[in-house]
Amino acid sequence: MSNQKLLVTGASGFLGWNLCRIASNVRRVFGTARSRPESIPAGVSPLIVDLTAESERRRMLEESAPDALIHLAAASKPNYCQLHPRQTHRLNVDAAVALAELCASMGIGFVFASSDQVYDGNNAPYTESTPPSPVNVYGEQKAEAERLIRDRNPSAVICRMPLMFGDPSPSAGSFIQPFLASLKSGRPIRLFADEYRTMVGAQSAARGLLWTAGLKGRLLNLGGKERLSRYEFGLRLAAAAGADSSLVEANRQCEVAMPAPRPSDVSMDSSAAFALGYNPLPVDEELARLSCLNE
Ligand SMILES: NC(=O)c1ccc[n+]([C@@H]2O[C@H](COP(=O)([O-])OP(=O)(O)OC[C@H]3O[C@@H](n4cnc5c(N)ncnc54)[C@H](OP(=O)(O)O)[C@@H]3O)[C@@H](O)[C@H]2O)c1
Numbered sequence: 001m002s003n004q005k006l007l008v009t010g011a012s013g014f015l016g017w018n019l020c021r022i023a024s025n026v027r028r029v030f031g032t033a034r035s036r037p038e039s040i041p042a043g044v045s046p047l048i049v050d051l052t053a054e055s056e057r058r059r060m061l062e063e064s065a066p067d068a069l070i071h072l073a074a075a076s077k078p079n080y081c082q083l084h085p086r087q088t089h090r091l092n093v094d095a096a097v098a099l100a101e102l103c104a105s106m107g108i109g110f111v112f113a114s115s116d117q118v119y120d121g122n123n124a125p126y127t128e129s130t131p132p133s134p135v136n137v138y139g140e141q142k143a144e145a146e147r148l149i150r151d152r153n154p155s156a157v158i159c160r161m162p163l164m165f166g167d168p169s170p171s172a173g174s175f176i177q178p179f180l181a182s183l184k185s186g187r188p189i190r191l192f193a194d195e196y197r198t199m200v201g202a203q204s205a206a207r208g209l210l211w212t213a214g215l216k217g218r219l220l221n222l223g224g225k226e227r228l229s230r231y232e233f234g235l236r237l238a239a240a241a242g243a244d245s246s247l248v249e250a251n252r253q254c255e256v257a258m259p260a261p262r263p264s265d266v267s268m269d270s271s272a273a274f275a276l277g278y279n280p281l282p283v284d285e286e287l288a289r290l291s292c293l294n295e
Pocket of ligand 1: 009011014015016032033035036037049050051071072073074076077091114115116161162163164165172173174
């Protein structure tokens with residue numbers, strides 16, 4: 001077990017829960033929750049923190065005294081951010097930037113989970129050098145946080161994460177959980193055939209984020225190696241779950257009204273991270289490893 005201490009915000013959430021389960025096998029891990037501390041995995045030292053409160057951010061860092069912080073806590077649903085821009089700005093921008101600044105002053109490594117939603121969706125695949133041009137509030141908040149974090153903490157590592165799938169935490173799932181529930185009960189699912197992503201499994205994403213905690217001052221896309229539409233992904237999911245593929249139906253973005261505009265193709269070119277050692281599993285392989293497919 002390494003002597004290095006890691007602090008993970010959002011440990012009760014989907015990605016944080018997956019990441020903490022891997023990290024706590026090899027090092028001391030502190031994980032935060034705001035309202036659902038019971039979802040923090042066993043073996044992780046829990047901290048209950050409202051990250052929008054300055055005093056609580058400082059207390060969290062003083063209590064855990066980590067070598068590195070992986071900041072995952074966020075208002076992560078684009079539709080919610082679109083409807084509550086000011087409230088979500090406090091967590092997605094103000095708290096993230098303040099944490100990056102605090103980490104710089106305390107000599108703590110800082111990794112920030114940004115999103116492929118900083119890209120506009122019209123010119124994929126995107127490399128890190130494409131200027132952000134988000135089409136929704138969530139993407140705007142991530143782009144603003146990135147810019148201010150780089151300004152206040154030049155050593156920070158910023159990871160643009162793709163759409164992720166995986167086993168759920170006790171309180172937070174990925175986008176596949178409702179689809180799986182439908183497939184298992186024989187109900188059809190409808191997915192966009194005109195929305196493309198370079199999705200990765202949460203285990204690959206978590207390993208990638210843990211690897212970046214050893215870097216300094218980088219901006220990296222951590223996408224997967226395959227560009228798939230959500231519909232194509234649904235067919236892979238059905239096959240992995242042993243479900244009838246005819247239950248997977250295609251629709252188009254314009255058929256579904258949603259509060260947040262959706263970029264159509266935010267596939268990322270992650271070759272910079274691949275060249276440095278990031279190696280996400282192929283989608284089919286990661287799907288085959290999911291416990292939730294066999295429950
Ligand atoms: N999921 C994806 O496909 C995806 C794709 C690209 C980027 N990302 C980014 O990856 C990160 C993790 O996403 P996720 O899907 O795992 O999110 P999630 O499941 O929605 O989890 C959000 C986490 O944030 C915590 N939180 C919410 N408000 C808080 C506050 N005021 N103070 C402290 N903690 C608070 C929640 O704690 P409680 O539940 O305990 O209240 C929870 O642990 C986010 O930054 C997200 O933007 C996700």
